[in-house]
Amino acid sequence: MGNTVLLIEDEPNIIEAISFILARDGWQVKTHSNGHDAIRAVREHDPDLIILDVMLPGKSGYEILEQIRADPDYGEISVLMLTARGQVKDREMAERAGVSRYMTKPFSNADVLHAVRALAGP
Amino acid sequence: MATLNLLVVVCILYVALLFAVAFAADRAARAGRITWLRSPIVYTLSLSIYCTAWTFYGAVGFAARSGLEYLTIYLGPTLVMIGWWWTLRKMVRIGRSQRITSIADMISSRYGKSNLLAVFVTLLAVIGTTPYIALQLQSVTLSVATFARNDLTTTVVPDRDSTALLVAVGLTLFTILFGTRNLDANERHHGVVMAIALEAVVKLFALLAVGAFVVWGMSDGISATLARIDASEIAEWRVPGSRWVGLTMLAAAAFLCLPRMFQVMVVENEDERHLRTASWAFPAYVMLMSLFVVPIAAVGLDLLPSAANPDMFVLTLPLLAGQDGLAILSFLGGFSSATSMVIVAAIALSTMVSNHIVMPIWLYATGGSAMVSGDVRSVALRARRLSIAGVVVLGYLYFRVSGGGTALAAIGLVSFAGVAQFLPALMGGLFWRGATRAGALAGLLAGFVIWLYCLFLPSFGPSVVLPQTVLDHGLFGFSWLRPQALFGAAGMDGVVHAVMWSMLLNTAAFIIVSLLSFPRPIERLQGAQFVNVFQHSGTRGSWTGGLAQSEDLLIMSQRIIGARDAQAFFSAAARRQGIGGYLPEPSPDFLQDLERELSGSVGAATAHAMVSQIMGGATVSVEDLMAVADETAQIMEYSNRLEAKSEEQARTARQLREANQKLTQLSVQKDAFLSQVSHELRTPMTSIRAFSEILRDTEELSASDQAKYASIIHDETVRLTRLLDDLLMLSVLESGQVTLNNQHGSLSAMLDRAVAATGGTTEALRIHRDRSTEDIHLHTDLDRLAQVFINLITNARKYCDAQEPELSISAKNDNGILIVDFIDNGSGIAMDHQDVIFEKFSRVGDLKASGAGLGLAICREIMARLGGTITYLPGQGGAAFRVSLPLEARLAAQ
Missing domain, CATH: 1.10.287.130 (Signal transduction histidine kinase, dimerisation/phosphotransfer (DHp) domain)
Incomplete structure (x- = not known):
C-alpha cells in the first residue's frame, strides 16, 4: 500500500491546510482543483486514496465519484468525501454514488488524519 | 282655415324637435345618463311602431269598410304580449346572449350560422317591407293633399311625388344620422328609440284628441255616438269566422316576425324585465289606439260625403268642423306613425342587408385579406348607410310605380303575410331541436313562393303582373293552380286563402325536410343553445386553433370593433388565461367570445366566416363531431x-x-x-x-x-x-422593511465615493469617466445607491478578464430617468447566464470567485426599493450593467 493521496478541492486555503496536515503525517499529497478533468488527474497521479470535495467548478463531486467507480482501474479505490453541505440527502447521494467515507466541513484535523489512515490501512 | 303653409311650418318644427330629442338622448347616453332613457315605459312606447300610419289612418278606413275586423290587427299582438313568458322572453334572452342583430341573423344563427338562410330571409324581408314603406309615404302625401284641398288660400296642390320624395330624403337623413352612429347593433340606438317613444306619445294623443272631439264635439256625447254606430253598417257583423281567426293569427305572427318589431323588441331591448311591463302596457296602448276607431268611422260615414276616403276620416273630420289645430295635431299623429315605422324598418333592413349581403360579398371579393389590412369598420358603416338609403329608395320607387291607389290596409296585410313566413323557422328554431337548416330553407321557400304567387303578385291588380288568364284559369292552364283558389279551394277570402296555404305548406315543408335531413354539428350545437337558452349559455361550436393566429385576430377585431375596444377585449381575455399582454391563446372559449363580440357588429354568419378564415376554417373539432353524432339530444x-x-x-x-x-x-x-x-x-x-x-x-x-x-x-x-x-x-431588503434615507446629492460625488471605496483607479482596473455628463442632481437614498455602484465596480475588478482591465462609466438623463452604464472590456457574460446573474449565490465565472454571489442580488433588491432597475446590457463588448432610476424619486419602499 502506497502513501499517495490525491486531493480534489477548489478552495486554496483548505488545500493548503489539508496538504500541511497530511504531509506532516508522511503522505504524498497531490492536488487538483477543478471538476472537468478530475478523472484525468486520477490517472496521472495514480493515488492510493482520493479526498474529494463536493462543490467543484465544472463537475460535482458525485459525478466524479460515479466516474471513478465505473473506471476499471480505479473502481475499488477508497474515496473520502468532504462537503460543506451537511444535509441528510447530501450524505445519501454520496452513499449512492459509492463513497467510502463522508465528512462534513468544518472538520477537525485529527479526524481527517484518522479517516485517511483507516481508509489506507492496513 | 288651416293653411298649407302653416302645416309645413309646424311639420318642420316638429321634425326639428325630433332631431333635438334624438340628439339629446344620444348625448345623454354617451355621458352615461341612460337610466331614465331606458325605462320599461320607453321600451313599451318604442314597441308602438307596430301602429304605423296604416293603423293610424287605415284602421278607421278598415272599420268603415269592414266593421270590427280592424280589431284583429290589435288582437294578435295583444295575445303575443300577454303570452310573453313563453315566446318573447326566450327570443329576447337568445337575442342578448348570442348578440343577435336582426331577424335574419336570428334565423341564420340558429341554423348553424348559415348565410344562405340569412340572405334569403333578408330578401324576403326587403320584399315584404318595401310596400309597407311605400304605404307610409303614401299616407303622408295623402294627408298633405287632403290639407291642400281644404286650404282655400291656395290653389296649388303640392305635387304628390315631390312630397313623398321630400319625406323620403328627410327620413333617410334622420336614420343615417342616428341609426348608424355605432357599428355594433347591440349598442343601442338611444336617440332613435327616444324619438320613436316621443312619436308614440304624439300619435296616441292625436288619435285620442280627435276621437274625443268627434264623440263630444261633433256627436253630442257617448249615447248619441252609439246611436250613430247602431245606425251605420259597422254594427253589422260581416266578418266570417275564418277571416277573423286568420287575421288575428296573421297579426300575431307578423308582430313576432316583422323586422322592425324584432329590432325594437329584441335588438333594442335593454333589460329582459322590461317585457314584464310591456306585457300589459302595450296591450293597454293598443286598446287606447283602437278606442275611438269605430266612433270616428261611424261619424265620418254619417257626416262626410260618401265619396270621401274613409282612410282620411281622422283628418277630414276636424277639418270639416273647422278645427284647424286639431287637424294639424291629427296630421302630426299620422306623420309620427309613418316616420317612426320607416326609420326603424330602415335600420333593421339595412343591418340585415349590410351584414348578410354586402359584407359577405365584400369579404369574398377581397379574398379575406381585407379584414386584416383594410378598414372593415368604415366599410360596414358605409354599407349600412347605403343600405338605409337603398331601402327607403325602394319604398319610394314602389310608391311611384304602384301609383298609391290601393286601400292602405290591403297592402299592410300583404306585407304581414310575407313576413309571417318566418314564423315556422323562427318558432321551430326556438322550441324544436330537430329543426334543421334544410328544413328552414325548404319551409321558407315554399311559403315565399306561395305568398308571392297567391297574394303579392295579385295584389298589384289583375293583369298588372299576373295576366287575367292566370287568375281565372291557373298557371299553364292548370285550374288547381289558380292563385286565389289553390288546389281547388275556391270561395275563400283572398288573404285567408294565401295565408292558409302558404303557412300550411311552409310548416309542412319545414317539418318534413327537418325530419328527413340530418343537422350538421354546428346546427346541433346552436339548436341546443337556442332551445335550452334558459338552462345554459355555454358550449357552442368550438374552435381549435394554433397560437400564431391571435395577432391576426386582434388586427381583424380592431378593424371591426375599434382599436380600443378590441385591445381591451383581448387583454381581458389574456388576463383570464393568466397571460400578460394583448394576445391570449386562441382557445375555443376565447374564440367563441370573440365571435359573439364581432357578431354584434357584423352578424353571426359574417363573424363566423371571418374568424374561420383566420383560423383556417376549423369550424368544429373532431371531438364535437363524435359527441354530436353519438349522443342523443337529451344525453347531451x-x-x-x-x-x-x-x-x-x-x-x-x-x-x-x-x-x-x-x-x-x-x-x-x-x-x-x-x-x-x-x-x-x-x-x-x-x-x-x-x-x-x-x-x-x-x-x-x-x-x-x-x-x-x-x-x-x-x-x-x-x-x-x-x-x-x-x-x-x-x-432586510427582501422583506421590504427598509427605511430609505433620502438625501440630496450629485451623481458625480457619488461615483467618486464608490470608486474611492473600491480602491480607486489602478493598474488592476482602469476606470474611465466622463465628468461632464455626471452633473446630475439626485434625491434618493445615496448610501444604498453607492452600494450598488460599489458592487458593480468590485465585480469588474474581480471578474474582468482582459489583459488590461478597463471599466467605463457613463451617465445620462433620459427624460427624467437617470441612466448609468458600467461597461468593462472583459469577455462579458455568456448569453445563457445573463438571466441568472441577479439570483442569489449565482457565480458564473469560475475559480477566482471569492464572493458568495450575493452582490448583484443585492444590487437588484436595492434598485427595486429605490424605484429603479438594474439590467444586464448585452452586446457591449464586455460585461455591461445599466442602472436606471427615475430622478423624481418616488418612494417604492413601504
Whole structure:
C-alpha cells in the first residue's frame, strides 16, 4: 500500500491546510482543483486514496465519484468525501454514488488524519 | 282655415324637435345618463311602431269598410304580449346572449350560422317591407293633399311625388344620422328609440284628441255616438269566422316576425324585465289606439260625403268642423306613425342587408385579406348607410310605380303575410331541436313562393303582373293552380286563402325536410343553445386553433370593433388565461367570445366566416363531431349540465394544484438557499478551524508560517463577516422593511465615493469617466445607491478578464430617468447566464470567485426599493450593467 493521496478541492486555503496536515503525517499529497478533468488527474497521479470535495467548478463531486467507480482501474479505490453541505440527502447521494467515507466541513484535523489512515490501512 | 303653409311650418318644427330629442338622448347616453332613457315605459312606447300610419289612418278606413275586423290587427299582438313568458322572453334572452342583430341573423344563427338562410330571409324581408314603406309615404302625401284641398288660400296642390320624395330624403337623413352612429347593433340606438317613444306619445294623443272631439264635439256625447254606430253598417257583423281567426293569427305572427318589431323588441331591448311591463302596457296602448276607431268611422260615414276616403276620416273630420289645430295635431299623429315605422324598418333592413349581403360579398371579393389590412369598420358603416338609403329608395320607387291607389290596409296585410313566413323557422328554431337548416330553407321557400304567387303578385291588380288568364284559369292552364283558389279551394277570402296555404305548406315543408335531413354539428350545437337558452349559455361550436393566429385576430377585431375596444377585449381575455399582454391563446372559449363580440357588429354568419378564415376554417373539432353524432339530444343536455359541474371541480382542483406547486417551488427554493448559505458559511469556517488547530497542535512551526496561517484565519474571518453582512442586508431588503434615507446629492460625488471605496483607479482596473455628463442632481437614498455602484465596480475588478482591465462609466438623463452604464472590456457574460446573474449565490465565472454571489442580488433588491432597475446590457463588448432610476424619486419602499 502506497502513501499517495490525491486531493480534489477548489478552495486554496483548505488545500493548503489539508496538504500541511497530511504531509506532516508522511503522505504524498497531490492536488487538483477543478471538476472537468478530475478523472484525468486520477490517472496521472495514480493515488492510493482520493479526498474529494463536493462543490467543484465544472463537475460535482458525485459525478466524479460515479466516474471513478465505473473506471476499471480505479473502481475499488477508497474515496473520502468532504462537503460543506451537511444535509441528510447530501450524505445519501454520496452513499449512492459509492463513497467510502463522508465528512462534513468544518472538520477537525485529527479526524481527517484518522479517516485517511483507516481508509489506507492496513 | 288651416293653411298649407302653416302645416309645413309646424311639420318642420316638429321634425326639428325630433332631431333635438334624438340628439339629446344620444348625448345623454354617451355621458352615461341612460337610466331614465331606458325605462320599461320607453321600451313599451318604442314597441308602438307596430301602429304605423296604416293603423293610424287605415284602421278607421278598415272599420268603415269592414266593421270590427280592424280589431284583429290589435288582437294578435295583444295575445303575443300577454303570452310573453313563453315566446318573447326566450327570443329576447337568445337575442342578448348570442348578440343577435336582426331577424335574419336570428334565423341564420340558429341554423348553424348559415348565410344562405340569412340572405334569403333578408330578401324576403326587403320584399315584404318595401310596400309597407311605400304605404307610409303614401299616407303622408295623402294627408298633405287632403290639407291642400281644404286650404282655400291656395290653389296649388303640392305635387304628390315631390312630397313623398321630400319625406323620403328627410327620413333617410334622420336614420343615417342616428341609426348608424355605432357599428355594433347591440349598442343601442338611444336617440332613435327616444324619438320613436316621443312619436308614440304624439300619435296616441292625436288619435285620442280627435276621437274625443268627434264623440263630444261633433256627436253630442257617448249615447248619441252609439246611436250613430247602431245606425251605420259597422254594427253589422260581416266578418266570417275564418277571416277573423286568420287575421288575428296573421297579426300575431307578423308582430313576432316583422323586422322592425324584432329590432325594437329584441335588438333594442335593454333589460329582459322590461317585457314584464310591456306585457300589459302595450296591450293597454293598443286598446287606447283602437278606442275611438269605430266612433270616428261611424261619424265620418254619417257626416262626410260618401265619396270621401274613409282612410282620411281622422283628418277630414276636424277639418270639416273647422278645427284647424286639431287637424294639424291629427296630421302630426299620422306623420309620427309613418316616420317612426320607416326609420326603424330602415335600420333593421339595412343591418340585415349590410351584414348578410354586402359584407359577405365584400369579404369574398377581397379574398379575406381585407379584414386584416383594410378598414372593415368604415366599410360596414358605409354599407349600412347605403343600405338605409337603398331601402327607403325602394319604398319610394314602389310608391311611384304602384301609383298609391290601393286601400292602405290591403297592402299592410300583404306585407304581414310575407313576413309571417318566418314564423315556422323562427318558432321551430326556438322550441324544436330537430329543426334543421334544410328544413328552414325548404319551409321558407315554399311559403315565399306561395305568398308571392297567391297574394303579392295579385295584389298589384289583375293583369298588372299576373295576366287575367292566370287568375281565372291557373298557371299553364292548370285550374288547381289558380292563385286565389289553390288546389281547388275556391270561395275563400283572398288573404285567408294565401295565408292558409302558404303557412300550411311552409310548416309542412319545414317539418318534413327537418325530419328527413340530418343537422350538421354546428346546427346541433346552436339548436341546443337556442332551445335550452334558459338552462345554459355555454358550449357552442368550438374552435381549435394554433397560437400564431391571435395577432391576426386582434388586427381583424380592431378593424371591426375599434382599436380600443378590441385591445381591451383581448387583454381581458389574456388576463383570464393568466397571460400578460394583448394576445391570449386562441382557445375555443376565447374564440367563441370573440365571435359573439364581432357578431354584434357584423352578424353571426359574417363573424363566423371571418374568424374561420383566420383560423383556417376549423369550424368544429373532431371531438364535437363524435359527441354530436353519438349522443342523443337529451344525453347531451344532461352531460352539458354535468360538464358544467365537473368543470367547476376541475377548476378548483387546478387552483389547488397551482397553489401546491407554488408552495413546493418556494420550499425547494428555501432548501436551495439554506444549502447555499450552509456551504458559504462552512467553507471559511473549515479553513479557520483547520489552521487554528494547526497553530495550536503543531510545534516547531516557523515564524513565517505562523504569520501566514494567522493571516489566513484573519482573512477568512473577514470573509465570513462580509457574508453575514450581505445576507442580513439582503434579508432586510427582501422583506421590504427598509427605511430609505433620502438625501440630496450629485451623481458625480457619488461615483467618486464608490470608486474611492473600491480602491480607486489602478493598474488592476482602469476606470474611465466622463465628468461632464455626471452633473446630475439626485434625491434618493445615496448610501444604498453607492452600494450598488460599489458592487458593480468590485465585480469588474474581480471578474474582468482582459489583459488590461478597463471599466467605463457613463451617465445620462433620459427624460427624467437617470441612466448609468458600467461597461468593462472583459469577455462579458455568456448569453445563457445573463438571466441568472441577479439570483442569489449565482457565480458564473469560475475559480477566482471569492464572493458568495450575493452582490448583484443585492444590487437588484436595492434598485427595486429605490424605484429603479438594474439590467444586464448585452452586446457591449464586455460585461455591461445599466442602472436606471427615475430622478423624481418616488418612494417604492413601504
